[in-house]
Amino acid sequence: MRFSLFYEHQLPRPWEHGEEHRLYKDALEQIEIADRVGFDHVWLVEHHFLEEYSHSSAPEVFLAAASQRTKRIRLGHGIVQLPPNVNHPARVAERVATLDLVSDGRVDFGTGEASSSAELGGFGVRRTEKRAQWEDAIDAITRMFVEEPFAGWESKYLQMPPRNVIPKALQKPHPPLWVACSRRETIHFAARNGIGALSFSFVEPEDAAKWTGEYYRIIESDECVPAGFAVNANVTVVLPMMLHEDEAIAIDRGIDGAHFFGFALAHYYGTTPHDPGRTDVWAEFQERRAARGFDRDQIIANAEALNVNVGSLRGAVGTSEQVIDLVRRYETAGVDQIGFVLQSGPNRHEHICESIELFGKAVMPHFVEGRQEREAAKAERLAPAIEAALARRAPARKVPPGYRIDEEAELARARRARRSGRPAGLRPALVLVREEARSTARRRVQRGLSRLVRGRSDAEIERRFGPRAQRVFFAGMARQYDPSMAAGFEGELEFRLNRLDGTQTAWTIQVREGRARSRQGEAREPAITIVTGTGDFLRTLSGDANPATLLMDGRLKIRGNLELAPKISEMFGGPSPY
Template identity: 80%
Template sequence: MIEIRFSVFYEHQLPRPWDEGAEQRLYRDALDQIEIADRIGLDYVWEVEHHFLEEYSHSSAPEVFLAAASQRTERIRLGHGIVQLPPQVNHPARIAERIATLDLVSGGRVDFGTGEASSSAELGGFGVRRTDKRAQWQDAIDVITRMFVEEPFAGWDSRHFRMPPRNVIPKTVQKPHPPLWVACSRRETIEFAARNGIGALAFSFIEPEDAGRWVDEYYRLLASEECVPAGFAVNPNVAVVLPMMLHEDEETAIDRGIDGAHFFGFALAHYYGTTPHDPGRTDVWKHFEERRAARGFSREQIIANAESLNVNIGSLRGAVGTPGQVADLIRRYEAVGVDQISFVLQAGPNRHEHICEALELFGRDVLPQFTEGREEREAAKAERLAPAIEAALARRAPARKLASGYRIDEDAEVARARRGSRAGRPLRDEVRTAGQRRVRQGLYRMVGGRSDAQLERRFGPGAQRVFFAGMARAYDADAAGGFEGELEFRLSRSGVVTPWTIEVRNGRARARAGGARNPVLTVSTGTADFLRTLSGHTNPAVLLMDGRLNLSGDVELAPRLSEMFGGPSPY
């Protein structure tokens, strides 16, 4: 068994309706809560960076908030995560400067969480191409960590970013730089974190036993020759995120926390799915109240039963319960090797006073059960991983030295930057992305409000052929994580099953009528349910629980299908 750490996680959620001063109260209350978290002994506070995601996240300048938190706390670590790395969102030098400044004012307490962003609102708002964002992350993390350690930074010239040599100051307190993390939402990004030698912030609400498989694969890859650190230090950690509300009476805990947990999941799906959003007009909370059960967030399925907690029991629950229930759930995560659990208490309509009570109760009745012997276990883990970390760092390209004689030349540097800005992707890529977005929005409108019979009539064999051909054309090899093989879709319509196959080979996808010879994954469902799932009108988890959707083969591939064939995915 390894040590386990605990943290609180903030999106700064603010469901409508908003009254005067609501955002100011939201920030003030969060700072008060973090003071309690620091006092009771929690290890981290994580604060996200999001833009334009009304109601779901009013946290667009986390470095300012965390700086305020640093002056009201003494020991809790400040998880700046995730910072969005595409240069159109944040210039790499500005990120390095802000992280170092926060590390200075906090006395060396910063953890640097990173990510690409994936919501259409953010990517479109900053003009980031979805197909470029992973490459931009890899480019930016290399640039930023070099800015931390190179003195001066020796400059950069790549497809995504160009900057002349400069001494990027200030430098961080922690050497060579603060611990690095990356946001993860599925197994492939956990593996990506391991190959880059950085901590995995897993944002999927998964059961402990499923998390254990992710942890095993993470540490296997981290210790293998595939691990080439993205930074100049390795941060071997896997963290999971869970909704939480605590009370000695289970029913009270549910009443106080389940709506917040469900709104968190619903709003996440709203912004990272295909649901249309009109800025300043769409009322996400109203939609939640109207559609929560249909989207897999049924309030009626969460009942007080005094049994051990499951994260998902027909509807998302997380760590909402009594101290005893939550402690048992933590032990299950601890047993499979999870390094950190981050609790979401500030979510949806959850009340400030209830959050404070839950934190105090956690510090009194739960936390003491997991602190004894922690230092010894951490030391043993560090000793066990030391050879693998040393070998991984030896594979990383070293910091560079700038050749003597370089001098700042404004005219020459500006001219080079202008030439670089004209080197971009072809216009046809922008047209392709815009076309995919129009198709998704059109599908959402076409499906909404129609009966099974109406959808089955409109989606006959001819329409299905066009649809699957379109899926194949929209295939994104960057989102496939190296997958190759056959995907079989078996659609039932008026009692007749029609099979379709999409075959992925050599970075391309092809669709054909008929069953697959050797399918990696088979998806069987009704035609109407298939359309509602793809358009975002139905949560596939609901269909699975009702027996209306059946998966066979590599079921962990299923959550990736949307992003692989032109749709968005969280983080």
């Protein structure tokens, strides 16, 4: 088990001149302590325009500063947003390599697609294309690390002639790759690409075992076609943390931060209206926390909360004994690294420093013994599979000698390539075809749903989506069922759609032997029951509403196996948020 700190650089309003400065300086001090007491990584997100939730918009700069204040801790540059409108792939390769040089080879390179409306709208990235852009960019970037010169690129998203992208990273072939997994299903995606999974969904240890199992099964299977030129087989989960030997003090110091984190996340990744420069997320949190189950007193009164991680967002807020137990359970579940969020919401610098010190003294030593041997055994076990996987990756290319830089010809060629609109670069044809088919189906469903709900009131949606339309819809949903996204689930999903007049219609989808069937009526033994308004139901599936927000607002109720809820959209060809 490896341990890391995870930073968003949160800053609840109101803020004054000088507070962002203080925030950054404090974080550097905290990281210095973490390095000294033995933390393995520090992760810095890249987010843009997400006021209060994340003021970490240039982690490449912050991490470079941290590199000179630390000796051993690895620098997690994650996640870098790969759509070329946000970061030109060559600039990403240059920055990662430069950071690797100034830090003596301590970079981990986390990648993602960007997901909030603030970021996608701000940089002009289409939600339906971001996955394809990620795939295109990561292939190009990893080639920039290993090809001398990079042999060029012509796709819809990136046109670049042959150039030697310099400097090269110190770590060979390149720093370890990770991908952000906002939903547990995305862990499969990480495994298929042979890269580390940075899971941001707060997952219970006992459920984590299922996901790590799936992850390593795929890593060792033919499904794994590495995105880079090395495989990084690791699963990291992220949890809030605050440590004190008196549990009440730990909760008092850490619970507001943990809950604000969850609240602000839902704010930006849901459909809550945001007025740039004006919306006060902290004030909204104060006003609505109790109604959303984030009541401070309630949590403090509930000493069992530590064991009800999902939903409670308490995570590792507690005593060292409690946290040792929690970490042990994740370790048993096969999780490789836990990333702790201490800097969040109003959490105080001195408490964070104290927690880091205490963690180093009281928790860490329990997980060091035998670690080297365990990691060596894992590496040995995976070695043949990784070698086979790397053989499936399209190799580095060579440019024949005699290429000449010619700006005019290159610009003309780039224009032609852009117009021809090839959807992606040079990934292995198999992967490309599989992913394209999937994303086309997804787009089709999403577009249909969006047309139904965009800008319409609940009453209007109900008029258009009456019982007959619902029958067609659930039949279609069952047809869109994708067993590869279902992770072996079998059973009944029950949907109860409320109308404004107080009546309700129930629908059941039965999944068995890789197929799904729909029928009207209640389920006999529902694995999960979803109760919500007709309008909100469609909005959720089309990506126009965030289920987390609906849950908090009491507009969505889930009974049964909560684990299934976030999976439903992808299981039936819906969009993925990452």
